[in-house]
Amino acid sequence: MIFLSSPHQHGGNSIQLTMFSVIIALVPAAMVSVYLFGWLAVFLLTLCIGGCLITEYLCLRWMNKKTARVWDGSAGLTGLLLALVLPAAVPWWMALFAAVFAIVLGKQLYGGLGYNLFNPALAARVVLLISFPLHMTSWLIPMHAGATLDMYNFTTSLQFFFFGPDAIKQTWDAITMATPLGYVKTELTQGVTVTEALLHYNYSTLHAFIGREAGSLGEGSALALLMGGIWLMARHTISWHIPVSYLFTVALLAWLFNLINPDLYAPPLFHLLAGGLMLCAFFMATDPVSSPSSGIGKLVFGFGCGLLTWVIRTFGNYPEGAMFAVVLMNCAVPLIDYYIRPRVYGHKRRVPLS
Amino acid sequence: MKSNVIKLVQNIAESLHLKPQHSFAGGVHPKQFKRTAHEMIVDCPLPPVLIQPIKQHIGELCEPIVQVGERVLRGQKIAKSQGYLCAPVHASSSGTVIKIDDHIIPHPSGMGLLSIFIEPDGKDEVDESLHPLPNYRSVDAIELRERVRKAGLAGLGGAAFPTFVKLVQDQQHPIETVILNGIECEPWLTNDDQLMVEKAHEIIGGLDIIMHMVEANQAIIAIEDNKPMAIESMQQTLLGMGLEESVRVEVLPTKYPQGGEKQLVEVLTGKEIPAGRLPIHIGVLSQNVGTSKAIYDAVCLGEALTDRIVTVSGDALPQPMNMRVRLGTPIRFILEQCGLEYLDDIKVIHGGPMMGELLSSVDVPVVKASNGVLAMHKYSVMQAHHEEEPCIRCGDCGDVCPAGLIPNLLAMHCKEEKFDRAEDYKLFDCIECGACSYVCPSHIPLVHYFRFGKGQVAQIRREKDFAEESRVRSEARDARIAKELAEKEEKRRVALERKEARAKAAAEAAATNTISEKPQEPDVVVKTDKPEAES
Numbered sequence: 001m002i003f004l005s006s007p008h009q010h011g012g013n014s015i016q017l018t019m020f021s022v023i024i025a026l027v028p029a030a031m032v033s034v035y036l037f038g039w040l041a042v043f044l045l046t047l048c049i050g051g052c053l054i055t056e057y058l059c060l061r062w063m064n065k066k067t068a069r070v071w072d073g074s075a076g077l078t079g080l081l082l083a084l085v086l087p088a089a090v091p092w093w094m095a096l097f098a099a100v101f102a103i104v105l106g107k108q109l110y111g112g113l114g115y116n117l118f119n120p121a122l123a124a125r126v127v128l129l130i131s132f133p134l135h136m137t138s139w140l141i142p143m144h145a146g147a148t149l150d151m152y153n154f155t156t157s158l159q160f161f162f163f164g165p166d167a168i169k170q171t172w173d174a175i176t177m178a179t180p181l182g183y184v185k186t187e188l189t190q191g192v193t194v195t196e197a198l199l200h201y202n203y204s205t206l207h208a209f210i211g212r213e214a215g216s217l218g219e220g221s222a223l224a225l226l227m228g229g230i231w232l233m234a235r236h237t238i239s240w241h242i243p244v245s246y247l248f249t250v251a252l253l254a255w256l257f258n259l260i261n262p263d264l265y266a267p268p269l270f271h272l273l274a275g276g277l278m279l280c281a282f283f284m285a286t287d288p289v290s291s292p293s294s295g296i297g298k299l300v301f302g303f304g305c306g307l308l309t310w311v312i313r314t315f316g317n318y319p320e321g322a323m324f325a326v327v328l329m330n331c332a333v334p335l336i337d338y339y340i341r342p343r344v345y346g347h348k349r350r351v352p353l354s
Numbered sequence: 355m356k357s358n359v360i361k362l363v364q365n366i367a368e369s370l371h372l373k374p375q376h377s378f379a380g381g382v383h384p385k386q387f388k389r390t391a392h393e394m395i396v397d398c399p400l401p402p403v404l405i406q407p408i409k410q411h412i413g414e415l416c417e418p419i420v421q422v423g424e425r426v427l428r429g430q431k432i433a434k435s436q437g438y439l440c441a442p443v444h445a446s447s448s449g450t451v452i453k454i455d456d457h458i459i460p461h462p463s464g465m466g467l468l469s470i471f472i473e474p475d476g477k478d479e480v481d482e483s484l485h486p487l488p489n490y491r492s493v494d495a496i497e498l499r500e501r502v503r504k505a506g507l508a509g510l511g512g513a514a515f516p517t518f519v520k521l522v523q524d525q526q527h528p529i530e531t532v533i534l535n536g537i538e539c540e541p542w543l544t545n546d547d548q549l550m551v552e553k554a555h556e557i558i559g560g561l562d563i564i565m566h567m568v569e570a571n572q573a574i575i576a577i578e579d580n581k582p583m584a585i586e587s588m589q590q591t592l593l594g595m596g597l598e599e600s601v602r603v604e605v606l607p608t609k610y611p612q613g614g615e616k617q618l619v620e621v622l623t624g625k626e627i628p629a630g631r632l633p634i635h636i637g638v639l640s641q642n643v644g645t646s647k648a649i650y651d652a653v654c655l656g657e658a659l660t661d662r663i664v665t666v667s668g669d670a671l672p673q674p675m676n677m678r679v680r681l682g683t684p685i686r687f688i689l690e691q692c693g694l695e696y697l698d699d700i701k702v703i704h705g706g707p708m709m710g711e712l713l714s715s716v717d718v719p720v721v722k723a724s725n726g727v728l729a730m731h732k733y734s735v736m737q738a739h740h741e742e743e744p745c746i747r748c749g750d751c752g753d754v755c756p757a758g759l760i761p762n763l764l765a766m767h768c769k770e771e772k773f774d775r776a777e778d779y780k781l782f783d784c785i786e787c788g789a790c791s792y793v794c795p796s797h798i799p800l801v802h803y804f805r806f807g808k809g810q811v812a813q814i815r816r817e818k819d820f821a822e823e824s825r826v827r828s829e830a831r832d833a834r835i836a837k838e839l840a841e842k843e844e845k846r847r848v849a850l851e852r853k854e855a856r857a858k859a860a861a862e863a864a865a866t867n868t869i870s871e872k873p874q875e876p877d878v879v880v881k882t883d884k885p886e887a888e889s
Contacts, residue, residue, distance in 0.1 A: 007788030
């Protein structure tokens with residue numbers, strides 16, 4: 001008889017349940033992306049998710065692992081997250097490359113699920129951003145934010161997706177716009193104050209919150225992301241530690257510096273709602289595999305993400321820093337896990353001496 | 355200054371109820387399945403044969419003191435203690451010893467142990483060597499302790515730690531609070547619950563004996579809020595016995611593993627038992643309610659421990675019940691009494707589902723630690739033993755760990771046999787409650803890895819101790835040989851000196867006598883040879 005150790009009762013949680021909960025939580029954000037970018041969003045989502053699933057299947061086959069693991073939801077989730085962090089302007093081959101990269105180099109080469117150091121979707125996005133800066137920083141004008149042309153219907157989207165702007169007789173300039181973060185950054189270099197820049201951009205907090213600004217697919221609506229994130233926290237699929245400490249750190253830094261010099265530093269609410277912060281705070285930084293295990297470790301991780309995000313946004317070359325911040329903090333996770341441990345019952349010291 | 359600030363913050367936090375008053379870190383809320391709640395305790399009939407292993411507690415083995423063919427009475431000692439940490443075994447009914455042989459015992463390894471087989475004669479005659487001490491208040495604590503030891507008491511909560519060891523007065527660590535553990539946080543089990551309903555008087559009587567023995571003036575009976583009848587019964591009995599001033603019933607919200615000694619002490623006193631120490635070091639003594647009743651029986655009625663309450667339940671059992679079972683009754687016999695004859699596709703758990711073990715055979719007997727016997731459908735047990743998947747490092751295990759460990763990393767170190775790292779991650783502070791495995795989405799048998807790790811570390815330590823012992827022994831031998839050699843050398847040196855001195859003296863004598871006499875050289879040669887022959 002095989003020896004089976006206690007306990008003989010189980011709470012019923014599973015990897016599949018966890019992954020599909022996150023996928024469900026991302027449905028509102030995905031729907032907003034379709035609302036903003038029409039068929040283009042549908043193509044990107046399908047390609048990324050499909051690409052990740054097929055790559056995962058092939059990897060598992062090559063490595064003689066159980067191919068049924070494709071359906072544990074992790075590859076699908078990676079695909080979904082990847083699509084949501086990509087700008088709508090990326091062509092099909094770039095999205096496919098990102099999907100393959102995320103699964104092969106981001107996940108399977110480390111040993112598969114549970115062993116990857118970086119969040120696969122974010123790692124793939126970093127590679128794309130560094131390799132193809134033009135496409136990755138061109139932000140299509142969303143459907144409901146003054147996109148004059150009829151480019152989000154099925155055929156035009158398909159042509160654009162496969163053959164680029166030339167195929168629909170457009171130039172990049174005509175169909176793209178700046179994101180609020182990017183616009184403020186450029187204006188600041190020309191001596192314009194933050195307040196003026198926001199005024200010129202016609203920035204509205206409400207629009208940023210419910211989702212009408214340019215950006216990556218899933219970044220559009222802070223509201224949709226918040227809904228999903230809070231639902232996940234309520235279900236205890238993700239713990240509150242990382243999102244709260246992440247967002248709190250960004251808000252605190254922005255508030256402090258905005259207090260010191262409102263001309264140079266953007267206000268906290270702007271930082272919170274802009275760019276990929278919400279998506280990263282609720283869905284990227286909370287990826288269990290690439291974040292610390294303990295509660296205190298998670299707080300430190302969130303703080304580090306927040307600090308780096310704000311520093312890169314304010315002083316860096318890139319207008320958006322959330323993605324880099326999370327990837328950089330991913331590297332620090334083994335260290336955090338080693339040095340920050342909860343206090344063990346009956347012991348006084350928190351941190352090991354060795 | 356610093357401590358004042360901390361105190362202030364603590365006070366504010368407490369006033370805002372930020373710090374949970376009655377709680378411990380982590381914990382889970384498993385589904386309860388208390389099918390047998392409020393089922394009256396039923397006496398299990400005598401089985402055709404009682405199988406009594408010579409060790410039913412944590413500690414050292416006992417030694418059988420009866421012969422095959424001998425007639426024994428109920429409560430007669432049949433195996434005596436051989437060490438300090440030991441509880442003797444008594445015959446559970448009157449009958450004849452038919453065999454003394456190895457028999458499988460309820461232990462995860464499925465190991466066998468020397469057991470005494472008794473065929474009951476049905477008369478159930480009682481051995482009266484332990485006379486009742488109803489006026490225990492006038493009896494010396496040391497004598498009462500000896501009585502508890504003689505009666506073979508071991509903790510009936512499931513750990514079976516010899517009871518008398520805890521019941522000690524220590525001048526350095528006076529016991530302030532006695533805790534009576536009626537938590538019963540394991541799902542399915544209801545034996546303590548029902549005992550508190552039916553035998554409240556005896557339980558509190560036992561508590562009074564304990565308080566008298568350790569001279570404690572305060573006691574807490576801790577019960578979870580899912581046992582309203584037990585709470586009611588204990589409170590009423592306390593009032594009836596006029597003990598409501600020194601003993602209080604503490605109702606705690608249901609949470610697993612609240613019944614763990616460390617957790618319960620933390621919940622009730624706010625203090626933690628320092629690592630490697632015992633509750634007595636912080637002035638606390640805790641006993642299970644069943645043990646308390648057994649103490650009452652041993653002292654006031656002069657009865658040795660020959661039976662216990664067992665919850666017989668499980669989703670495959672037609673008639674679940676709380677039973678008073680004689681120690682040594684085969685589990686197969688109990689299951690038959692509850693209407694379960696065919697054991698195809700049924701797994702039997704000894705103890706509760708969270709910490710109990712799956713039995714490889716139902717021929718094992720009920721022992722002092724058996725608080726439950728659960729007959730489960732194979733599929734429902736196998737659901738908990740789903741195939742292991744990779745750890746996704748979600749950290750849920752750490753969130754529910756009552757000991758504050760990081761189970762996923764700890765298990766990884768155990769699995770990779772990096773035991774020094776595992777010890778660094780406080781492997782030995784794990785209480786094996788199973789909360790981590792219960793929540794694990796990857797179905798990793800974390801507790802299994804911890805047990806493996808603990809076993810391996812113990813093995814390594816044993817080997818190290820053995821090597822150390824051998825080293826000391828071998829060094830002692832070397833030293834002895836060196837000493838003997840040195841002594842030999844010394845003797846030789848002394849002899850040589852003597853020889854030289856003699857030769858010198860002879861030479862001198864010869865020199866002075868050269869003219870008159872010839873030197874007698876052969877004589878000298880003979881004498882110098884002598885010391886060497888002696889050595």
